[in-house]
Every structure is written in C-alpha cells, then in structure tokens.
Amino acid sequence: MKNSLQSWSWKPLAAGLWLGALASHTWALQPEEIFRKASPAVWTVKGDQGNNKTSVGSAVAVTPAALATACHVVNGAMSATVTQGQTTIKIKSILRDPDPSRDLCVLMTETPLQLPAVQIAPVEGLRVGQRVFAIGSPHGLELTLSEGLISALRPRSQGQLPIIQTSAPVSSGSSGGGLFDEEGRLVGVTDSVAPGGANLGFAYPAQWVMELPQRVIAEMTKWRELLKNVGVTLGPDGEPTSSGHADLADEAGLPVVGADSAQIRVAYRQFLLQARPRAFLITSDNKFGTATNSAALTEHLRGCSERKVVCAAYAVDNTVVWGKQQPAK
Incomplete structure (x- = not known):
C-alpha cells in the first residue's frame, strides 16, 4: 500500500x-x-x-x-x-x-x-x-x-x-x-x-x-472493500487490475449506453477531472455516473440493489477495468 x-x-x-504557529506577540496589518x-x-x-x-x-x-x-x-x-x-x-x-x-x-x-x-x-x-x-x-x-x-x-x-x-x-x-x-x-x-x-x-x-491527506488515507480502507462489490479485481498492492479494454483517456472504449452516446462521454470527461479515489460506474438499466468517496459508492450500490440491476465499474482511479471484472455482488 x-x-x-x-x-x-x-x-x-x-x-x-x-x-x-501562534506567536506570543502579533502585529495587525493595515x-x-x-x-x-x-x-x-x-x-x-x-x-x-x-x-x-x-x-x-x-x-x-x-x-x-x-x-x-x-x-x-x-x-x-x-x-x-x-x-x-x-x-x-x-x-x-x-x-x-x-x-x-x-x-x-x-x-x-x-x-x-x-x-x-x-x-x-x-x-x-x-x-x-x-x-x-x-x-x-x-x-x-x-x-x-x-x-x-x-x-x-x-x-x-x-x-x-x-x-x-x-x-x-x-x-x-x-x-x-x-x-x-x-x-x-x-x-x-x-x-x-x-x-x-x-x-x-x-x-x-x-x-x-x-486534515485532508489523512482523511483520504482513512477513506481507502472503506473504498477498497466497496470496489469488490462492483466486481473490481485488486492486485496485491490494493490497486485495481487493468482489463486491457481501453486506455483511460480513450472515449471510444466506452460502451453504448442509451440513445444519446454524447451523454456518457460528457460524464466520463467529468470523471477524468476528479482526483483519486474515483470510479466510473455503468448499470444494466443504462445509468452511469462517478463516485469519489465511499458514501457516494455506497449510495450507487444501494440504488442498484433497489432497482435489482447490475452495477459495474468501467474505470477505477487510473485504470480501465471493464470487461474482465469479477461478477458484481
């Protein structure tokens, strides 16, 4: 890790x-x-x-x-x-x-x-x-x-x-x-x-x-456990394993979702602007979006469970995992 x-x-x-640090004597500036x-x-x-x-x-x-x-x-x-x-x-x-x-x-x-x-x-x-x-x-x-x-x-x-x-x-x-x-x-x-x-x-x-750096470190334990629930395979170092489906920035690798392919491309560009941790998710009922913390990922999983649909990851952090994931839970 x-x-x-x-x-x-x-x-x-x-x-x-x-x-x-607070000094013993401070001087107010104009x-x-x-x-x-x-x-x-x-x-x-x-x-x-x-x-x-x-x-x-x-x-x-x-x-x-x-x-x-x-x-x-x-x-x-x-x-x-x-x-x-x-x-x-x-x-x-x-x-x-x-x-x-x-x-x-x-x-x-x-x-x-x-x-x-x-x-x-x-x-x-x-x-x-x-x-x-x-x-x-x-x-x-x-x-x-x-x-x-x-x-x-x-x-x-x-x-x-x-x-x-x-x-x-x-x-x-x-x-x-x-x-x-x-x-x-x-x-x-x-x-x-x-x-x-x-x-x-x-x-x-x-x-x-x-406080932010330490808060992000603490977040990763929850994050990695949740990734398993969307079928992501993690290597020994805790990093997602690439499926070889496409390069991260190659929008041509995105699957066809819904009638308007431009919408998923726009959402994916928004995903690429986010720092780690990040996951781009696609569901079997043609929905997609980005999660950047465990709370958001949990909410995505809850929605998939309630709709009884498959929720899978296309990319996690800097890695495309689509196509060779373990079955999502």
Missing part, C-alpha cells in the same frame, strides 16, 4: 501544507498590507460545464500546485482553469473531501502556480469579533477585498471544527475564496453567501485543508 500511496496526486499537498500579502494566492476559477456554460468562483493557493475551493464551484465541470490577471493555468485533477457534507475541494494544477501559498492559521486562535478580510471574485470581479468580523463560530457537531460566520461582504463568485486574519493568514475558505448582498457569509475553517 505504501508504494501506491506515493503516486497519489495529493502527495504534494501533504508535503507543502504548513500551519502558522488592509492594504493584508491585500498585498494575501492576494497573490487568490485565483479565479472557471469550470467548463458544456453547452457554452461556465461556472465562476474563487480559489486560494495552499501549496505551489494546489488550491482550496468550494466543491460546488467545479461540480459538473468537464475541465477547469484558474486565472489571475493574464495568467491562466489548467487544473489537472480535483480532490474532494471524503465527507460529502464538507463542500471542500483541492484543485491540483498541471504546472506550478509559481506564486507563494498562504499560511494557514490555527482554528484555536479564532475569536468572535476579530477582524477578517475576504478576497475573491464576486460576480467575476477578480481580487476584490472586503472587510468584516467573525460574527460567530458555529460547531457542526461534537468534536468537529466550527464553521465560521462572517459579516465580511461576499457575493456569488466569492465561493472558494480566502478569509484572512489581520496577519494575512488564511482562516477560512468561503463556502456560502447570503442573497442580496447581506453581510452574512460562511466559511469552512482553513485547518480542514490540513
């Missing part, structure tokens, strides 16, 4: 993240200094949704090749880019938090951003009433700065880090942007905004990004 983990696309994330320090790490995200539709949001660099964002910014995208000024960089893959209730994604770029990543502030140092600054792309307006307070720290459940409620004005397009403290450190990733421009927004604690 160790060797397979080393090839995972989030390994640079685990190596590059760092948490800013807003213009905070913007100068933090804004180079904030990018505009654009996702190609097909049919000439583009989703727009924000992201913040947490390593030289990884940006944190809100998953709903890139949901359904067949490809995605991040832009800042005249620079545009293609997204290679999207890593999702295994917990589907966390709308947290990390975008992996094809080439390094070549800009400094942010320092992440410990959640223990946050307090209601402290000044915070949001930087994002509301309505596509790149690198917009707004100021507010932490209005509340709202626990989701016992033992989990709190969601940050803020009065810093954020609007559509700000989702996935950064919420920074007076030292220019990242304290949160903007998730949801209030309609009508009200000073009510929410952000996930930035420390969640620090």
Whole structure:
C-alpha cells in the first residue's frame, strides 16, 4: 500500500501544507498590507460545464500546485482553469473531501502556480469579533477585498471544527475564496453567501485543508472493500487490475449506453477531472455516473440493489477495468 500511496496526486499537498504557529506577540496589518500579502494566492476559477456554460468562483493557493475551493464551484465541470490577471493555468485533477457534507475541494494544477501559498492559521486562535478580510471574485470581479468580523463560530457537531460566520461582504463568485486574519493568514475558505448582498457569509475553517491527506488515507480502507462489490479485481498492492479494454483517456472504449452516446462521454470527461479515489460506474438499466468517496459508492450500490440491476465499474482511479471484472455482488 505504501508504494501506491506515493503516486497519489495529493502527495504534494501533504508535503507543502504548513500551519502558522501562534506567536506570543502579533502585529495587525493595515488592509492594504493584508491585500498585498494575501492576494497573490487568490485565483479565479472557471469550470467548463458544456453547452457554452461556465461556472465562476474563487480559489486560494495552499501549496505551489494546489488550491482550496468550494466543491460546488467545479461540480459538473468537464475541465477547469484558474486565472489571475493574464495568467491562466489548467487544473489537472480535483480532490474532494471524503465527507460529502464538507463542500471542500483541492484543485491540483498541471504546472506550478509559481506564486507563494498562504499560511494557514490555527482554528484555536479564532475569536468572535476579530477582524477578517475576504478576497475573491464576486460576480467575476477578480481580487476584490472586503472587510468584516467573525460574527460567530458555529460547531457542526461534537468534536468537529466550527464553521465560521462572517459579516465580511461576499457575493456569488466569492465561493472558494480566502478569509484572512489581520496577519494575512488564511482562516477560512468561503463556502456560502447570503442573497442580496447581506453581510452574512460562511466559511469552512482553513485547518480542514490540513486534515485532508489523512482523511483520504482513512477513506481507502472503506473504498477498497466497496470496489469488490462492483466486481473490481485488486492486485496485491490494493490497486485495481487493468482489463486491457481501453486506455483511460480513450472515449471510444466506452460502451453504448442509451440513445444519446454524447451523454456518457460528457460524464466520463467529468470523471477524468476528479482526483483519486474515483470510479466510473455503468448499470444494466443504462445509468452511469462517478463516485469519489465511499458514501457516494455506497449510495450507487444501494440504488442498484433497489432497482435489482447490475452495477459495474468501467474505470477505477487510473485504470480501465471493464470487461474482465469479477461478477458484481
């Protein structure tokens, strides 16, 4: 298992993240200094949704090749880019938090951003009433700065880090942007905004990004057990065994499903944008889709069981397994 983990696309994330220790004496920066320090790490995200539709949001660099964002910014995208000024960089893959209730994604770029990543502030140092600054792309307006307070720290459940409620004005397009403290450190990733421009927004604690690599490792035990239920053969290293049916990126290998073959090709392109773990599933009643965590895969299997249909995998992670699978359970 160790060797397979080393090839995972989030390994640079685990190596590059760092948490800013609380100093005994800290100095508050002026807003213009905070913007100068933090804004180079904030990018505009654009996702190609097909049919000439583009989703727009924000992201913040947490390593030289990884940006944190809100998953709903890139949901359904067949490809995605991040832009800042005249620079545009293609997204290679999207890593999702295994917990589907966390709308947290990390975008992996094809080439390094070549800009400094942010320092992440410990959640223990946050307090209601402290000044915070949001930087994002509301309505596509790149690198917009707004100021507010932490209005509340709202626990989701016992033992989990709190969601940050803020009065810093954020609007559509700000989702996935950064919420920074007076030292220019990242304290949160903007998730949801209030309609009508009200000073009510929410952000996930930035420390969640620090937890992501270990959470993905823990997820793999559940994931591999579930793969057996869709007939996937795993090798001694825990990796899926190739069927030799087709190369991963060869859409011509996809089976004919339903009347419109374009739909499965679009869904498969969306699958290819996802980071591991990922599975592209096809059922005997002409349905198909992607699972990127054990909860989603369990839901697919439950639906197949209720409909009394066969649920099989076409591709898992970076391997096409279609055609020589064990019988699905």
